[in-house]
Amino acid sequence: MKARVDKLLRKALAYHESGRVDQAEPLYSAVLEHDPNNADAWHLLSRISLQRGDWKAAAARVLQAIRMRPSIPAFHTSLGEILTAQGRPWEASLCYREALRLAPGHIPALVNLGNALQSQGQYRDACVAYWRAIQAQPDCAEAFSNLGNALRAEGRHDEALACYLEAFRLRPDQPEVAVNLAAAHLQLGHNTEAEEWARRALRSRPGLVQGLSNLSVALLNQQRPAEAEQAAREALAGAPSAAHLHSNLGSVLLQQKRFDEAEIACRRALKLQPGYPEATVNLGVALQFQDRLEEAAQEFAGVLRTRPAFAEAWTNLGTVRQSQGRNAEAAICFDEALARNPVHAKSHFCRSLSWLLAGRLAEGFAEYEWRWKVLSEMPRAWSRPRWDGSPLGGRRILLYAEQGLGDTVQFARYVPLVAARGGHVVVECQEAAAPLVRSVEGVAEVISQEAPLPEFEVQAALMSLPGIFGTSLDTIPARVPYMTVQPALVDGVRARLGEGSRLRAGLVWAGNREHANDRKRSIPIETLAPLQQIPGVEWYSLQAGEKAPAEIERAGRWMRGVLPEPCRVEDLAAAMSCLDLVISVDTMPAHLAGALGRAVWTLLPWAPDWRWLEDREDSPWYPTMRLFRQPRPGDWDGVAARVCGEVRELSIKASRSGTDEHE
Structure with missing residues (x-):
């Protein structure tokens, strides 16, 4: 009898180990018919029940085995x-x-x-x-x-x-290990390596859901959103009830600025897993970028009630408070985030903007260096040591632009200070800005961002220079003009404009439409239409871009075109040099007018960029600039009404004095 039972048990186990559980199960039962106290058979039947998800039967069977052989x-x-x-x-x-x-x-x-x-x-x-x-x-x-x-x-x-x-x-041979390696590299910020390991896992087991999920995140972090979306959707096809995959898709859609679709994906994740923190945070971000700020704040606050150590949620709540113009509350949120996670790069970066907006420039610019931890790629200039502000003694220093044209114009003012430290200053910048950057005192060479790097000993980003020089509100290098334009270009514009006795003003109503905050900083041209009713003013469009002529036509052609097509930055500078006043939203032309020392009025949203500080109508960066702030969120009509009143007064003064020179 024992030999027969042992033979049945061995045969059943062989079936079981080869995955043929339907053939193994009746043999285990046959063993128990002959030997009801066979603990091994009870145990192995329990394993089959566990595989099938029948936990009640699995527990009953293994408890039988334990009672027999504890x-x-x-x-x-x-x-x-x-x-x-x-x-x-x-x-x-x-x-x-x-x-x-x-x-x-x-x-x-x-x-x-x-x-x-x-x-x-x-x-x-x-x-x-x-x-x-x-x-x-x-x-x-x-x-x-x-x-x-x-x-x-x-x-x-x-x-x-x-x-x-x-x-x-x-x-x-285990693809799960490759998946884990991809995840580890993601958390270390090694996105290329993460992609390689995720693809290796997928080569071993095509369609592996977690491999696709990690691949999607790695691609997203490399700014490849279309590929990331494809991987995210393939992962979802394999596991449509996985909440984290819907949340990951939401992240991909957020980066593509498809905020309504991102909201849908996040709500699906939360339906599958109510309270899921990452999905809730993504939902909050989607709402924030749809300007549903209080709804977004409620989502972030809800996460923090159940997970108070979630630094990302604290940081995002802070950015909402910044968008609401509540900077002091925003700073508290960033402090809370960093109390929980002292090395959370995004929190440090956002706190730097909060401090800069509050006028705490020395602290803010020091903290602003955390931006490098947020970027997915490091500047190519980092092949050489970073300059610490020490005397250069004739060494070649590369100063490089890292962000937009407006930033390049604003921070080129620091070049003379660098040259005064004894350096041969080479500036790497956008090709469009190069002619004006060459005009800055102390610039020895200018190269474009596409050109090969020259020889140099040390380097610094233009936007790191305020921190290197320990800039405070009282020590901003604000002597203007610090940029100049070729006289021949200015003469050409003056010839086209001809003689005139009326006030000449130029308008810029929109920034780069790809800018993350463009929906808040640009103004519909129709909102500025009341300006045309002011007597004694000639209006000129300083709006560059293919769509500008059509917008002027739609508005009734009350502005004259003054820019050539295509328009270079130096053409814009020449036009500004021939006008009495420049009125611009917060975009590059506002900085350019300030750098040229022209009278410029900058129109700001309720929650402005950090460089315009809080609650003031002047700018320590540009002595010839006035700031016109929204009196309440989204109220461009209020700004336009105030500008109309100020322009009317300026026009009256000009007509009385009989001069075209204005403050």
């Missing part, structure tokens, strides 16, 4: 796995500990105990369990991989990466 550690481990599958990790850990009491080196119990502890947030204790498993079995790839997961959860990403690499060395 000293077998594998039985207690299986009971722990059943409890884990039911979402009862604390009870499961008791089972694993009992297995380890019986056999301290039992690998499955050690690994599963680590998993149970990790699911309860006890990452350090989990690491101990995995390490014990590795000591008992140094080639246990699963223990190395799971140890990597626990270390990653603790923020020990370099150590996690080392564990994953060892797991991959032991089991290169």
Whole structure:
């Protein structure tokens, strides 16, 4: 009889191990018909029930095995796995500990105990369990991989990466390990490596959902949103009920500025998993960019009630408060974020903008250096040491533009200070800005951003110079003009304009439509239409771009065109030099007029960019500039009415004095 039972059990086990559970199950039952007290058969039937998700039957069967042979550690481990599958990790850990009491080196119990502890947030204790498993079995790839997961959860990403690499060395055929390697590289900011590991996992197992998810994130971080969206949607096709995949798709859509679609994706994630923090934060961002600011704030605040240590949510709540013009509250949010995560780069960067807006320039520009941690790519100039402000002694220094044309114009003012430290100053900037940058005192050479880098010893970003020089509100280098335009270009514009006795004013009503904040800083041309009713003023369009003529035509042609097509920055500068007044929204021409020392009025949204500070009508950056702020969010009509009144007064003064020179 025993021989027959053993033969049946071996045959059933062979079927089971080959995945043919439907053939194994009746054989296990046959064993129990002959030997009802066969603990191994009860245990193996329990494993089949667990595979099928029948936890009640699985538990009943393994408990039978334990009653018959309570000293077998594998039985207690299986009971722990059943409890884990039911979402009862604390009870499961008791089972694993009992297995380890019986056999301290039992690998499955050690690994599963680590998993149970990790699911309860006890990452350090989990690491101990995995390490014990590795000591008992140094080639246990699963223990190395799971140890990597626990270390990653603790923020020990370099150590996690080392564990994953060892797991991959032991089991290169396991795509899950490649997935973990991709995730570790993502958290270290190694997006290219993350993409490579995700693709390796997918080559091993096409359609692997987590591989596609990691690939999507890696591509998104490399500013490849179309490819990222394709990977995100493929992942969703494989697991449509996975909340995190809907949230990931929301992130992809956010980067593509498809905010309404992002909102839908995030709400789907939250329907599947109510309260899911990452999806809630993404939803808040989608609402924020639809200007539904208070709704966005409520989403972020809701996350923080249940997860107060979530630095990203604190930071996003801060950016909402900034958009609402509540900068002091925003600063508190960024401080809260950094109290929870002192190295959270986005929080540092946002706090720098808050400090700069508040006029705390020395602190703000020092904190502004955190922007480099936010960028996905480092400037090519970083091949040489960063200049610290020390005497240059004739060394060649490369100063480079890193952001928009307006930033280049604004911070080129620091070149004379750098040259005064004894340096041969080479400026790398946008091709469009090069002619005017060449006119700045102290510039020895100008190269475009597309040109090969010249020889140089040290480097600095133009926007890092205020921090290097310790700039405060009282020490801003504000002597204007610090840029000049070729006299021949100015003479050409004057000839086209001809003689005139009326006030000549130029208008810029829109910025770069690709700018993240353009919807708030640009003004519909119709809003400025009342300006045409002011007597004694000739209006000129300083709006560059293909759409400008059509907009002027639609508005009734009350402005004259003065710019050639195509228009270069120096053409714009020449036109400004022939006008009495420039009125511009917050975009490059406002900076250019200020750098040229022209009278310029800058029209600002309710929550302006940091450089315009708070609650003042002048700018310490540009002595010839006046600021016109929205009296309430979105109120461009109020700005236009005030500008109309001021222009009318200016026109009256001009007609009385009989001169075209105005402050």
